[in-house]
Amino acid sequence: MIKSKKMMMKLGMVSVLTLSTVMAGCSSDSGSGATEDGKTTVTFWHSLTDSTGDAAEAVIKAFEEQNPDIKINSVYTANQGEGQNEKLLTAVSGGNPPDVAYFDRFEIGSWAAQGSLEDLSALAEESGINEETYYPFAWEEASYDGNLYGLPISTDSRLVYFNVDHFEEVGLDPENPPRTIAELEDAADKLTIKDGNRFERIGFIPWFGQGWLYGWGWSFGGEFFDPETNMVTANDPKIVEALQWMTDFGQKYNVEDIAGFTDSQGDGAMDPFLTSQLSMKVSGPWEVSAINKFKPDLNYGVFPIPTPTGEDHTTWSGGWSVVIPKGAKNKDAAWEFMKFFGGEEGQKIFSEIARDFSVIDSVNEELGYKDDPILGEFVEILPVSNNRPVMTQGSLYWNELASAVENATRGIVTPQEALDNVTEKVNKELK
Secondary structure (H helix, E strand, O other): OOOOOOOOOOOOOHHHOOOOOOOOOOOHHHOOEEOOOOOEEEEEEEOOOHHHHHHHHHHHHHHHHHOOOEEEEEEEOOOOOOOOOHHHHHHHHOOOOOOEEEEEHHHHHHHHHOOOEOOOHHHHHHHOOOHHHOOHHHHHHOEEOOEEOOEEOEEOOOEEEEEHHHHHHOOOOOOOOOOEHHHHHHHHHHHOEEEOOEEEEEOOOOOOEOOOHHHHHHHOOOOOEEOOOOEEOOOOHHHHHHHHHHHHHHHHHOHHHHHHHHHOOOOHHHOOOOOOOEOEEEEOOOHHHHHHHHOOOOOEEEEOOOEOOOOOOOOEOOOEEEEOEOOOOOHHHHHHHHHHHHOHHHHHHHHHHHOOEEOOHHHHHHOOHHHOOOHHHHHHOHHHOEOOOOOOOHHHHHHHHHHHHHHHHOOOOOHHHHHHHHHHHHHHHHO
16 A cells, blocks of 8 residues: 655646647648758647646757757647647648647557558667667557557556545555455445435445546456457457446446436545545546645555456556657658657656656656655556557547446446447447
C-alpha cells in the first residue's frame, strides 16, 4: 500500500483533454519556409495550454538554441484531439499543412491508413531511433502496418485508488489491497453500506471513472484485436468473461440502484471518491492533482487492477505524439525538431514542466516520478501497459465497447450477445 503525500505537482495529462470541435479552413499559420535571415521556419500546430503550453515553449527554446538555422513557428490550434482534427485535415487536403503537429496517438492508425501522415520509418532508421528507447505500447501506438508515423511524447496509466481509512474501518489491510477479482469483490462487499435502495457508501463500481472494458478485458487475459487478420476480437472468451463479471456485479448490487447513485454524483470536489461515498475507483495519475486541490487530507493509496489469478497485472495507456502531416514543406527540418522533442533531452524538458509522464522510462526515473509514493506506482506498471488497437475504426470500436457494457450490465442483452454484435459491426466497417 502506498499512502499519498501532499505534492506541489500539477498533472495536466493531455491524454484526457476534451476539446471543442471547430470547423476551420487553412490559414497563413500553416505557411513555412525560409525567412529573411536565412533560417528555415518550421510551423508547429498544437493544442497545448497552461503548464503543457509552457513546457512546449521551453522545448522550442532549447531546440532553437541548439539549432540556430531553424525557427519554430508555434501555433495554438484549439480543435486538436480525438475526432477533433478538422482544421488539420482541411490543411492536409488543401496542400498547406503545418510541418509538425501535436497529435493524439489513438488517431495515428486511421490517419496513416488514409494517407494523411508522412511515413517516418526511413528517417527514424537513419537517425538510429527505434522502439527500444520507448515503452513498447507507445511505439506500437505510433506505428501502423509496420511503419512509424509519429514519435511518442506523453502518456498515462490506470490503477485502483482506495480509501485507507475505509479499509481500516472494516478490517481490511491497507498494506495488502486486493490482487484477485475475488479479493476485490470481498472488499467491495465489506465496504458497501446500503439502506434499502440507497447507497450511503459503495465499495466499488467496475465501470465507474476509468473502469473501461479495455482495462478489464486485458486484466482477464483477453485480446481486442488480431493484427494478422486486421479484425477485432471483442468476443474473445476472456473479454466475454470480464463483461460477464461486470454484469454479475451490477446484478448483485442492483444496477438501477448503482445508476441512481452515480447519477446523483458530481465532479471535482463532489466526486464520490473525494466525498468518501465511494471507497475504490479506477482512475489515472491526473486524479492526484484533483485530490491535492479538493481533498488534500484524504488518506488514500493505489493498487494494480486485480486479475482473476492475482498475477500478470497490467493496465492501458493513452497519450500524444508529434507527427508530420502529409505534404509538409519542410520535412527535414521538421524531423530535426521532432527528434529533439521525442528524445531524452526534449522529453525531460517537457515532462518536468507539464508533469506528464514521459514515454521514455529513464526520463521518468531521472525526474523522480518513480520515487513518489503514488505516481511511482503508475510509472512502474508502464512497461507492461497496453495500447488500444491501432486500426482505422478505433473510435467506432471504443464507442461500441462502451455501448456493450451499458447494454449488458442493464440486462438488455447477454455479455456474449453484446460482444458478438460489436465484433460483427466493427469488422464489417473494417472490411
